[in-house]
Amino acid sequence: xxxxxxxxxxxxxxxxxxxxxxxxxxxxxxxxxxxxxxxxxxxxxxxxxxxxxxxxxxxxxxxxxxxxxxxxxxxxxxxxxxxxxxxxxxxxxxxxxxxxxxxxxxxxxxxxxxxxxxxxxxxxxxxxxxxxxxxxxxxxxxxxxxxxxxxxxxxxxxxxxxxxxxxxxxxxxxxxxxxxxxxxxxxxxxxxxxxxxxxxxxxxxxxxxxxxxxxxxxxxxxxxxxxxxxxxxxxxxxxxxxxxxxxxxxxxxxxxxxxxxxxxxxxxxxxxxxxxxxxxxxxxxxxxxxxx
Numbered sequence: 001x002x003x004x005x006x007x008x009x010x011x012x013x014x015x016x017x018x019x020x021x022x023x024x025x026x027x028x029x030x031x032x033x034x035x036x037x038x039x040x041x042x043x044x045x046x047x048x049x050x051x052x053x054x055x056x057x058x059x060x061x062x063x064x065x066x067x068x069x070x071x072x073x074x075x076x077x078x079x080x081x082x083x084x085x086x087x088x089x090x091x092x093x094x095x096x097x098x099x100x101x102x103x104x105x106x107x108x109x110x111x112x113x114x115x116x117x118x119x120x121x122x123x124x125x126x127x128x129x130x131x132x133x134x135x136x137x138x139x140x141x142x143x144x145x146x147x148x149x150x151x152x153x154x155x156x157x158x159x160x161x162x163x164x165x166x167x168x169x170x171x172x173x174x175x176x177x178x179x180x181x182x183x184x185x186x187x188x189x190x191x192x193x194x195x196x197x198x199x200x201x202x203x204x205x206x207x208x209x210x211x212x213x214x215x216x217x218x219x220x221x222x223x224x225x226x227x228x229x230x231x232x233x234x235x236x237x238x239x240x241x242x243x244x245x246x247x248x249x250x251x252x253x254x255x256x257x258x259x260x261x262x263x264x265x266x267x268x269x270x271x272x273x274x275x276x277x278x279x280x281x282x283x284x285x286x287x288x289x290x291x292x
Contacts, residue, residue: 010087014292015097016044028100034107042083076195081177094163102221109167112215118206120215154261197244
C-alpha cells in the first residue's frame with residue numbers, strides 16, 4: 001500500500017539590496033507550520049550584503065534553502081522567472097525579500113486548494129502586523145472566467161496585485177513568466193524594469209477552463225512593506241498597470257471591461273487631484289515594491 005506524500009511548495013524569495021529585511025523573510029519561511037517546503041533565494045546582483053546573508057542561511061539549512069545569484073541585475077520579471085525555474089514543486093509561493101509570512105500561511109493557502117483552484121491568496125497587513133488590512137474579501141472560493149477576473153482588476157477591486165499574497169501552481173507561473181520575458185512588446189519592456197504588470201498577469205493567466213476558482217483566506221497572513229522603489233516610481237508603476245489591463249481588455253476585445261477600466265482610472269486621477277481629508281489614496285499604499 002503506497003502512502004501519498006503531501007505536495008511540496010517552493011518559496012521563491014527574489015532579492016535585491018534588502019540586507020535589513022531579508023532575514024525576517026527567511027525566518028518567516030523557515031517557521032512555516034507546513035513542513036514540505038523548499039526555499040529558493042534568487043539574488044538580483046545586490047551591491048550590499050543581501051547575498052552574503054542568503055548564503056549564510058543556505059549553509060545552515062542546506063536541506064531547506066538554496067541560494068543563487070545573478071551576475072547582473074536582470075530586472076524583476078526575469079529574476080522571478082529564474083527563481084521559479086529552480087522549483088521542482090507542484091506549488092509556488094513568491095515572497096519578496098522585505099515581506100513576511102504568518103507561520104500558518106502556506107498550510108492555510110494550500111488547504112484552500114481544490115482540483116479546480118487557479119490560485120489562493122490571503123489578506124495582507126501593511127508595514128506592521130497591526131497595520132492597515134488589504135485584500136480582505138471574505139472566506140470564499142469564487143468561480144471566474146478570464147474576463148470576469150479582469151473586470152475585478154479593471155474596477156480596482158480588492159484583489160491582490162502583489163504575488164507575495166498568493167499561492168500559485170508552478171506550471172502556471174513558468175508558462176506566464178516565460179511568455180513575458182520572451183515577448184519584447186512595448187508593455188513588456190516597461191514591465192521588465194518595473195515589475196508592474198507581470199504580477200498581475202500571474203493572476204489573470206492562471207484562470208483556465210480547468211482551473212477557474214480563486215480561494216481567499218480572510219485573515220491577514222502576509223506582512224507587506226510599502227515605500228522604496230514604488231514610491232519613487234509611483235506614476236510609472238500605475239501607468240504600466242493601466243497598460244497591462246488595457247492589453248488584456250483588447251486581446252480579446254472586451255469593451256465593457258475597457259469602460260470599467262477607464263472609469264476607474266478617471267476616479268483615481270480625481271482622487272490624486274482632490275484627495276479626501278485624511279485619505280491616503282494618492283500615496284499608493286496598496287502598491288508594492290517591485291524592484292526585486
